Amino acid sequence: MGTQMNERESFSDVVYEQQTHLAERELHSFISAVTEMYGPEQAKVSAEDWLEEADLIDSPPRSEVRDWRSVTIAASARLASRVNERGASMERSA
Numbered sequence: 001m002g003t004q005m006n007e008r009e010s011f012s013d014v015v016y017e018q019q020t021h022l023a024e025r026e027l028h029s030f031i032s033a034v035t036e037m038y039g040p041e042q043a044k045v046s047a048e049d050w051l052e053e054a055d056l057i058d059s060p061p062r063s064e065v066r067d068w069r070s071v072t073i074a075a076s077a078r079l080a081s082r083v084n085e086r087g088a089s090m091e092r093s094a
Helices: 002-038 040-056 068-093
Strands: none
Touching (some): 002 040
């Protein structure tokens, strides 16, 4: 029984590490693109958005499958909304 439990915990740890790596890669790619296109200030806010969206994912934190791309899409929607609002307010003040 102990061996089976250790194998299950080991498998779970491997899955967790893989998911963490995928999340880090997805976040890094997103933030790099935002920095390049909109600058470091928007990148910082977008990173916070991404982390908040990651917390809202409907799957358990240590689940085997998490859709990190959907987190990026949701954070991108927030970014687009912010950028559009800023552009609209700049047009009104001009």
